[in-house]
Amino acid sequence: MDVSSDIEKFNRWSGTYEESWFQYLYFDRIHNGVLRFVTVKSAPGDIVDVGCGTGRLLRKIRERWPQAQLTGIDPAEGMVQKARHLMPDAAFMVSSAESIPLPDASADLVFSTTSFHHWSDQAQGIREIRRVLRPGGQFFLSDIAPLPFFLRCVNRGHGHLRTRHEVRTMFEQAGLEVQAQRRLMLGHIVVTSGIRRE
Ligand SMILES: C[S@@+](CC[C@H](N)C(=O)[O-])C[C@H]1O[C@@H](n2cnc3c(N)ncnc32)[C@H](O)[C@@H]1O
Known part of the structure:
Protein backbone atom coordinates (compact mmCIF):
# COMPACT_ATOMS: atom_id res chain seq x y z
CA MET A 1 0.00 0.00 0.00
CA ASP A 2 1.41 3.39 -1.02
CA VAL A 3 1.12 5.61 2.07
CA SER A 4 0.70 8.96 0.29
CA SER A 5 -1.98 7.67 -2.07
CA ASP A 6 -3.78 6.07 0.88
CA ILE A 7 -3.88 9.41 2.71
CA GLU A 8 -4.87 11.17 -0.50
CA LYS A 9 -7.83 8.77 -0.75
CA PHE A 10 -8.99 9.89 2.70
CA ASN A 11 -8.49 13.54 1.77
CA ARG A 12 -10.79 13.04 -1.21
CA TRP A 13 -13.31 11.12 0.90
CA SER A 14 -13.35 13.73 3.69
CA GLY A 15 -15.90 15.98 1.93
CA THR A 16 -18.62 13.30 1.89
CA TYR A 17 -17.38 10.95 4.64
CA GLU A 18 -19.84 12.19 7.29
CA GLU A 19 -22.87 11.96 5.01
CA SER A 20 -22.13 8.44 3.84
CA TRP A 21 -24.70 5.73 4.67
CA PHE A 22 -21.65 3.72 5.64
CA GLN A 23 -21.45 5.78 8.84
CA TYR A 24 -24.75 4.51 10.20
CA LEU A 25 -24.37 0.93 9.06
CA TYR A 26 -20.73 0.45 9.83
CA PHE A 27 -18.63 3.04 11.70
CA ASP A 28 -21.32 3.96 14.26
CA ARG A 29 -21.71 0.30 15.19
CA ILE A 30 -17.96 0.00 15.75
CA HIS A 31 -17.81 3.22 17.79
CA ASN A 32 -20.77 2.22 19.96
CA GLY A 33 -19.36 -1.28 20.33
CA VAL A 34 -15.95 -0.17 21.55
CA LEU A 35 -17.39 2.42 23.93
CA ARG A 36 -19.47 -0.33 25.55
CA PHE A 37 -16.23 -2.12 26.47
CA VAL A 38 -14.71 0.85 28.29
CA THR A 39 -14.91 0.75 32.06
CA VAL A 40 -13.01 3.35 34.05
CA LYS A 41 -12.82 3.97 37.79
CA SER A 42 -12.83 7.77 37.47
CA ALA A 43 -13.69 10.14 34.64
CA PRO A 44 -10.72 10.40 32.23
CA GLY A 45 -9.16 13.86 31.88
CA ASP A 46 -7.40 13.51 28.51
CA ILE A 47 -8.59 11.33 25.64
CA VAL A 48 -6.92 10.88 22.25
CA ASP A 49 -8.27 9.31 19.05
CA VAL A 50 -5.52 8.22 16.64
CA GLY A 51 -6.65 8.12 13.00
CA CYS A 52 -9.72 10.09 14.09
CA GLY A 53 -11.09 10.85 10.60
CA THR A 54 -13.81 13.48 10.93
CA GLY A 55 -13.96 13.07 14.72
CA ARG A 56 -17.19 11.07 14.86
CA LEU A 57 -16.01 8.83 17.71
CA LEU A 58 -14.78 11.85 19.68
CA ARG A 59 -18.23 13.42 19.39
CA LYS A 60 -19.72 10.33 21.05
CA ILE A 61 -16.96 10.42 23.68
CA ARG A 62 -17.87 14.05 24.43
CA GLU A 63 -21.41 12.94 25.36
CA ARG A 64 -20.05 10.34 27.78
CA TRP A 65 -17.25 12.41 29.36
CA PRO A 66 -18.25 16.08 28.86
CA GLN A 67 -15.34 17.43 30.96
CA ALA A 68 -12.52 15.58 29.18
CA GLN A 69 -9.92 17.27 26.96
CA LEU A 70 -10.28 15.61 23.57
CA THR A 71 -7.57 15.36 20.89
CA GLY A 72 -7.81 13.82 17.44
CA ILE A 73 -4.85 12.95 15.24
CA ASP A 74 -5.03 12.10 11.56
CA PRO A 75 -2.55 12.48 8.65
CA ALA A 76 -5.32 13.40 6.15
CA GLU A 77 -5.67 17.19 6.29
CA GLY A 78 -9.17 17.11 4.77
CA MET A 79 -10.39 14.84 7.56
CA VAL A 80 -8.86 17.10 10.21
CA GLN A 81 -10.41 20.25 8.69
CA LYS A 82 -13.83 18.63 8.73
CA ALA A 83 -13.32 17.43 12.32
CA ARG A 84 -12.33 20.95 13.47
CA HIS A 85 -15.43 22.38 11.83
CA LEU A 86 -17.75 19.79 13.45
CA MET A 87 -16.12 19.89 16.89
CA PRO A 88 -14.50 23.26 17.61
CA ASP A 89 -14.07 22.45 21.31
CA ALA A 90 -11.57 19.63 20.64
CA ALA A 91 -7.96 19.80 19.41
CA PHE A 92 -7.16 18.20 16.07
CA MET A 93 -3.69 17.70 14.62
CA VAL A 94 -2.43 16.59 11.23
CA SER A 95 -0.05 13.80 12.11
CA SER A 96 0.27 10.04 12.08
CA ALA A 97 0.27 7.33 14.71
CA GLU A 98 3.97 6.82 14.12
CA SER A 99 4.77 10.34 15.32
CA ILE A 100 2.19 11.64 17.81
CA PRO A 101 2.74 15.34 18.61
CA LEU A 102 1.84 15.00 22.30
CA PRO A 103 4.02 14.94 25.42
CA ASP A 104 4.94 11.75 27.27
CA ALA A 105 2.38 10.49 29.79
CA SER A 106 -0.33 13.00 28.81
CA ALA A 107 -3.38 10.78 28.04
CA ASP A 121 4.76 1.14 10.89
CA GLN A 122 2.25 -0.37 13.29
CA ALA A 123 4.79 -1.34 15.97
CA GLN A 124 6.08 2.26 16.08
CA GLY A 125 2.49 3.55 16.30
CA ILE A 126 1.78 1.35 19.33
CA ARG A 127 5.06 2.44 20.95
CA GLU A 128 4.00 6.07 20.46
CA ILE A 129 0.64 5.37 22.07
CA ARG A 130 2.33 3.69 25.02
CA ARG A 131 4.58 6.77 25.35
CA VAL A 132 1.70 9.25 25.50
CA LEU A 133 -0.37 7.16 27.92
CA ARG A 134 -0.09 7.87 31.62
CA PRO A 135 0.70 4.92 33.88
CA GLY A 136 -2.69 3.25 34.35
CA GLY A 137 -3.89 4.63 31.00
CA GLN A 138 -5.65 2.38 28.51
CA PHE A 139 -5.54 1.91 24.74
CA PHE A 140 -8.56 0.54 22.84
CA LEU A 141 -7.63 -0.59 19.34
CA SER A 142 -10.45 -1.66 17.01
CA ASP A 143 -9.60 -2.97 13.60
CA ILE A 144 -10.69 -5.35 10.87
CA ALA A 145 -9.77 -8.98 11.48
CA PRO A 146 -8.09 -10.83 8.61
CA LEU A 147 -10.29 -13.37 6.84
CA PRO A 148 -9.30 -17.03 6.64
CA PHE A 149 -6.51 -17.55 4.07
CA PHE A 150 -8.86 -18.93 1.35
CA LEU A 151 -10.86 -15.66 1.44
CA ARG A 152 -7.87 -13.31 1.65
CA CYS A 153 -8.49 -11.92 -1.86
CA VAL A 154 -11.56 -10.15 -0.36
CA ASN A 155 -9.21 -8.30 2.00
CA ARG A 156 -6.99 -7.00 -0.81
CA GLY A 157 -6.53 -3.25 -0.49
CA HIS A 158 -7.08 -3.37 3.26
CA GLY A 159 -3.42 -2.81 4.12
CA HIS A 160 -1.83 -4.66 7.00
CA LEU A 161 -4.60 -6.63 8.69
CA ARG A 162 -3.29 -8.36 11.81
CA THR A 163 -4.45 -11.45 13.66
CA ARG A 164 -5.46 -11.27 17.32
CA HIS A 165 -2.22 -12.99 18.18
CA GLU A 166 -0.10 -10.51 16.18
CA VAL A 167 -1.83 -7.54 17.81
CA ARG A 168 -1.36 -9.05 21.26
CA THR A 169 2.36 -9.56 20.58
CA MET A 170 2.76 -5.96 19.33
CA PHE A 171 1.07 -4.61 22.46
CA GLU A 172 3.31 -6.68 24.71
CA GLN A 173 6.47 -5.71 22.82
CA ALA A 174 5.54 -2.03 23.21
CA GLY A 175 5.04 -2.43 26.96
CA LEU A 176 1.24 -2.57 27.06
CA GLU A 177 -0.42 -5.32 29.06
CA VAL A 178 -3.34 -6.79 27.11
CA GLN A 179 -6.50 -6.72 29.18
CA ALA A 180 -9.02 -8.20 26.74
CA GLN A 181 -9.68 -8.99 23.11
CA ARG A 182 -13.30 -8.96 22.00
CA ARG A 183 -15.11 -9.49 18.75
CA LEU A 184 -17.64 -7.11 17.23
CA MET A 185 -19.91 -7.57 14.21
CA LEU A 186 -19.63 -11.36 14.01
CA GLY A 187 -15.86 -11.24 14.37
CA HIS A 188 -15.29 -8.77 11.53
CA ILE A 189 -13.82 -6.30 14.06
CA VAL A 190 -11.52 -7.16 16.95
CA VAL A 191 -11.16 -4.76 19.87
CA THR A 192 -7.93 -5.12 21.85
CA SER A 193 -7.56 -3.22 25.10
CA GLY A 194 -4.23 -2.73 26.81
CA ILE A 195 -2.99 -0.87 29.84
CA ARG A 196 0.27 0.90 30.55
CA ARG A 197 1.16 -0.34 34.01
CA GLU A 198 4.10 1.99 34.77
C1 LIG B 1 -11.45 4.27 7.72
S1 LIG B 1 -10.90 5.79 8.36
C2 LIG B 1 -11.50 5.69 10.04
C3 LIG B 1 -11.67 7.05 10.65
C4 LIG B 1 -12.24 7.05 12.07
N1 LIG B 1 -11.37 6.39 13.01
C5 LIG B 1 -13.62 6.41 12.12
O1 LIG B 1 -13.80 5.45 12.86
O2 LIG B 1 -14.52 6.92 11.42
C6 LIG B 1 -9.14 5.55 8.59
C7 LIG B 1 -8.39 6.80 9.02
O3 LIG B 1 -7.04 6.44 9.34
C8 LIG B 1 -6.21 7.52 8.92
N2 LIG B 1 -4.82 7.08 8.80
C9 LIG B 1 -4.18 6.60 7.71
N3 LIG B 1 -2.88 6.36 7.99
C10 LIG B 1 -2.70 6.69 9.30
C11 LIG B 1 -1.57 6.68 10.19
N4 LIG B 1 -0.35 6.26 9.78
N5 LIG B 1 -1.75 7.11 11.45
C12 LIG B 1 -2.97 7.52 11.87
N6 LIG B 1 -4.06 7.56 11.07
C13 LIG B 1 -3.94 7.14 9.81
C14 LIG B 1 -6.85 7.96 7.61
O4 LIG B 1 -6.44 9.25 7.21
C15 LIG B 1 -8.33 7.86 7.94
O5 LIG B 1 -8.86 9.07 8.41
Whole structure:
Protein backbone atom coordinates (compact mmCIF):
# COMPACT_ATOMS: atom_id res chain seq x y z
CA MET A 1 0.00 0.00 0.00
CA ASP A 2 1.41 3.39 -1.02
CA VAL A 3 1.12 5.61 2.07
CA SER A 4 0.70 8.96 0.29
CA SER A 5 -1.98 7.67 -2.07
CA ASP A 6 -3.78 6.07 0.88
CA ILE A 7 -3.88 9.41 2.71
CA GLU A 8 -4.87 11.17 -0.50
CA LYS A 9 -7.83 8.77 -0.75
CA PHE A 10 -8.99 9.89 2.70
CA ASN A 11 -8.49 13.54 1.77
CA ARG A 12 -10.79 13.04 -1.21
CA TRP A 13 -13.31 11.12 0.90
CA SER A 14 -13.35 13.73 3.69
CA GLY A 15 -15.90 15.98 1.93
CA THR A 16 -18.62 13.30 1.89
CA TYR A 17 -17.38 10.95 4.64
CA GLU A 18 -19.84 12.19 7.29
CA GLU A 19 -22.87 11.96 5.01
CA SER A 20 -22.13 8.44 3.84
CA TRP A 21 -24.70 5.73 4.67
CA PHE A 22 -21.65 3.72 5.64
CA GLN A 23 -21.45 5.78 8.84
CA TYR A 24 -24.75 4.51 10.20
CA LEU A 25 -24.37 0.93 9.06
CA TYR A 26 -20.73 0.45 9.83
CA PHE A 27 -18.63 3.04 11.70
CA ASP A 28 -21.32 3.96 14.26
CA ARG A 29 -21.71 0.30 15.19
CA ILE A 30 -17.96 0.00 15.75
CA HIS A 31 -17.81 3.22 17.79
CA ASN A 32 -20.77 2.22 19.96
CA GLY A 33 -19.36 -1.28 20.33
CA VAL A 34 -15.95 -0.17 21.55
CA LEU A 35 -17.39 2.42 23.93
CA ARG A 36 -19.47 -0.33 25.55
CA PHE A 37 -16.23 -2.12 26.47
CA VAL A 38 -14.71 0.85 28.29
CA THR A 39 -14.91 0.75 32.06
CA VAL A 40 -13.01 3.35 34.05
CA LYS A 41 -12.82 3.97 37.79
CA SER A 42 -12.83 7.77 37.47
CA ALA A 43 -13.69 10.14 34.64
CA PRO A 44 -10.72 10.40 32.23
CA GLY A 45 -9.16 13.86 31.88
CA ASP A 46 -7.40 13.51 28.51
CA ILE A 47 -8.59 11.33 25.64
CA VAL A 48 -6.92 10.88 22.25
CA ASP A 49 -8.27 9.31 19.05
CA VAL A 50 -5.52 8.22 16.64
CA GLY A 51 -6.65 8.12 13.00
CA CYS A 52 -9.72 10.09 14.09
CA GLY A 53 -11.09 10.85 10.60
CA THR A 54 -13.81 13.48 10.93
CA GLY A 55 -13.96 13.07 14.72
CA ARG A 56 -17.19 11.07 14.86
CA LEU A 57 -16.01 8.83 17.71
CA LEU A 58 -14.78 11.85 19.68
CA ARG A 59 -18.23 13.42 19.39
CA LYS A 60 -19.72 10.33 21.05
CA ILE A 61 -16.96 10.42 23.68
CA ARG A 62 -17.87 14.05 24.43
CA GLU A 63 -21.41 12.94 25.36
CA ARG A 64 -20.05 10.34 27.78
CA TRP A 65 -17.25 12.41 29.36
CA PRO A 66 -18.25 16.08 28.86
CA GLN A 67 -15.34 17.43 30.96
CA ALA A 68 -12.52 15.58 29.18
CA GLN A 69 -9.92 17.27 26.96
CA LEU A 70 -10.28 15.61 23.57
CA THR A 71 -7.57 15.36 20.89
CA GLY A 72 -7.81 13.82 17.44
CA ILE A 73 -4.85 12.95 15.24
CA ASP A 74 -5.03 12.10 11.56
CA PRO A 75 -2.55 12.48 8.65
CA ALA A 76 -5.32 13.40 6.15
CA GLU A 77 -5.67 17.19 6.29
CA GLY A 78 -9.17 17.11 4.77
CA MET A 79 -10.39 14.84 7.56
CA VAL A 80 -8.86 17.10 10.21
CA GLN A 81 -10.41 20.25 8.69
CA LYS A 82 -13.83 18.63 8.73
CA ALA A 83 -13.32 17.43 12.32
CA ARG A 84 -12.33 20.95 13.47
CA HIS A 85 -15.43 22.38 11.83
CA LEU A 86 -17.75 19.79 13.45
CA MET A 87 -16.12 19.89 16.89
CA PRO A 88 -14.50 23.26 17.61
CA ASP A 89 -14.07 22.45 21.31
CA ALA A 90 -11.57 19.63 20.64
CA ALA A 91 -7.96 19.80 19.41
CA PHE A 92 -7.16 18.20 16.07
CA MET A 93 -3.69 17.70 14.62
CA VAL A 94 -2.43 16.59 11.23
CA SER A 95 -0.05 13.80 12.11
CA SER A 96 0.27 10.04 12.08
CA ALA A 97 0.27 7.33 14.71
CA GLU A 98 3.97 6.82 14.12
CA SER A 99 4.77 10.34 15.32
CA ILE A 100 2.19 11.64 17.81
CA PRO A 101 2.74 15.34 18.61
CA LEU A 102 1.84 15.00 22.30
CA PRO A 103 4.02 14.94 25.42
CA ASP A 104 4.94 11.75 27.27
CA ALA A 105 2.38 10.49 29.79
CA SER A 106 -0.33 13.00 28.81
CA ALA A 107 -3.38 10.78 28.04
CA ASP A 108 -5.70 8.63 30.13
CA LEU A 109 -7.43 6.90 27.24
CA VAL A 110 -6.38 6.40 23.63
CA PHE A 111 -8.71 5.03 20.96
CA SER A 112 -8.20 4.01 17.37
CA THR A 113 -10.96 2.62 15.15
CA THR A 114 -10.50 1.06 11.69
CA SER A 115 -7.27 2.97 11.13
CA PHE A 116 -4.56 0.55 12.29
CA HIS A 117 -4.34 -1.39 9.00
CA HIS A 118 -3.40 1.88 7.26
CA TRP A 119 -0.37 2.58 9.48
CA SER A 120 2.94 2.12 7.67
CA ASP A 121 4.76 1.14 10.89
CA GLN A 122 2.25 -0.37 13.29
CA ALA A 123 4.79 -1.34 15.97
CA GLN A 124 6.08 2.26 16.08
CA GLY A 125 2.49 3.55 16.30
CA ILE A 126 1.78 1.35 19.33
CA ARG A 127 5.06 2.44 20.95
CA GLU A 128 4.00 6.07 20.46
CA ILE A 129 0.64 5.37 22.07
CA ARG A 130 2.33 3.69 25.02
CA ARG A 131 4.58 6.77 25.35
CA VAL A 132 1.70 9.25 25.50
CA LEU A 133 -0.37 7.16 27.92
CA ARG A 134 -0.09 7.87 31.62
CA PRO A 135 0.70 4.92 33.88
CA GLY A 136 -2.69 3.25 34.35
CA GLY A 137 -3.89 4.63 31.00
CA GLN A 138 -5.65 2.38 28.51
CA PHE A 139 -5.54 1.91 24.74
CA PHE A 140 -8.56 0.54 22.84
CA LEU A 141 -7.63 -0.59 19.34
CA SER A 142 -10.45 -1.66 17.01
CA ASP A 143 -9.60 -2.97 13.60
CA ILE A 144 -10.69 -5.35 10.87
CA ALA A 145 -9.77 -8.98 11.48
CA PRO A 146 -8.09 -10.83 8.61
CA LEU A 147 -10.29 -13.37 6.84
CA PRO A 148 -9.30 -17.03 6.64
CA PHE A 149 -6.51 -17.55 4.07
CA PHE A 150 -8.86 -18.93 1.35
CA LEU A 151 -10.86 -15.66 1.44
CA ARG A 152 -7.87 -13.31 1.65
CA CYS A 153 -8.49 -11.92 -1.86
CA VAL A 154 -11.56 -10.15 -0.36
CA ASN A 155 -9.21 -8.30 2.00
CA ARG A 156 -6.99 -7.00 -0.81
CA GLY A 157 -6.53 -3.25 -0.49
CA HIS A 158 -7.08 -3.37 3.26
CA GLY A 159 -3.42 -2.81 4.12
CA HIS A 160 -1.83 -4.66 7.00
CA LEU A 161 -4.60 -6.63 8.69
CA ARG A 162 -3.29 -8.36 11.81
CA THR A 163 -4.45 -11.45 13.66
CA ARG A 164 -5.46 -11.27 17.32
CA HIS A 165 -2.22 -12.99 18.18
CA GLU A 166 -0.10 -10.51 16.18
CA VAL A 167 -1.83 -7.54 17.81
CA ARG A 168 -1.36 -9.05 21.26
CA THR A 169 2.36 -9.56 20.58
CA MET A 170 2.76 -5.96 19.33
CA PHE A 171 1.07 -4.61 22.46
CA GLU A 172 3.31 -6.68 24.71
CA GLN A 173 6.47 -5.71 22.82
CA ALA A 174 5.54 -2.03 23.21
CA GLY A 175 5.04 -2.43 26.96
CA LEU A 176 1.24 -2.57 27.06
CA GLU A 177 -0.42 -5.32 29.06
CA VAL A 178 -3.34 -6.79 27.11
CA GLN A 179 -6.50 -6.72 29.18
CA ALA A 180 -9.02 -8.20 26.74
CA GLN A 181 -9.68 -8.99 23.11
CA ARG A 182 -13.30 -8.96 22.00
CA ARG A 183 -15.11 -9.49 18.75
CA LEU A 184 -17.64 -7.11 17.23
CA MET A 185 -19.91 -7.57 14.21
CA LEU A 186 -19.63 -11.36 14.01
CA GLY A 187 -15.86 -11.24 14.37
CA HIS A 188 -15.29 -8.77 11.53
CA ILE A 189 -13.82 -6.30 14.06
CA VAL A 190 -11.52 -7.16 16.95
CA VAL A 191 -11.16 -4.76 19.87
CA THR A 192 -7.93 -5.12 21.85
CA SER A 193 -7.56 -3.22 25.10
CA GLY A 194 -4.23 -2.73 26.81
CA ILE A 195 -2.99 -0.87 29.84
CA ARG A 196 0.27 0.90 30.55
CA ARG A 197 1.16 -0.34 34.01
CA GLU A 198 4.10 1.99 34.77
C1 LIG B 1 -11.45 4.27 7.72
S1 LIG B 1 -10.90 5.79 8.36
C2 LIG B 1 -11.50 5.69 10.04
C3 LIG B 1 -11.67 7.05 10.65
C4 LIG B 1 -12.24 7.05 12.07
N1 LIG B 1 -11.37 6.39 13.01
C5 LIG B 1 -13.62 6.41 12.12
O1 LIG B 1 -13.80 5.45 12.86
O2 LIG B 1 -14.52 6.92 11.42
C6 LIG B 1 -9.14 5.55 8.59
C7 LIG B 1 -8.39 6.80 9.02
O3 LIG B 1 -7.04 6.44 9.34
C8 LIG B 1 -6.21 7.52 8.92
N2 LIG B 1 -4.82 7.08 8.80
C9 LIG B 1 -4.18 6.60 7.71
N3 LIG B 1 -2.88 6.36 7.99
C10 LIG B 1 -2.70 6.69 9.30
C11 LIG B 1 -1.57 6.68 10.19
N4 LIG B 1 -0.35 6.26 9.78
N5 LIG B 1 -1.75 7.11 11.45
C12 LIG B 1 -2.97 7.52 11.87
N6 LIG B 1 -4.06 7.56 11.07
C13 LIG B 1 -3.94 7.14 9.81
C14 LIG B 1 -6.85 7.96 7.61
O4 LIG B 1 -6.44 9.25 7.21
C15 LIG B 1 -8.33 7.86 7.94
O5 LIG B 1 -8.86 9.07 8.41
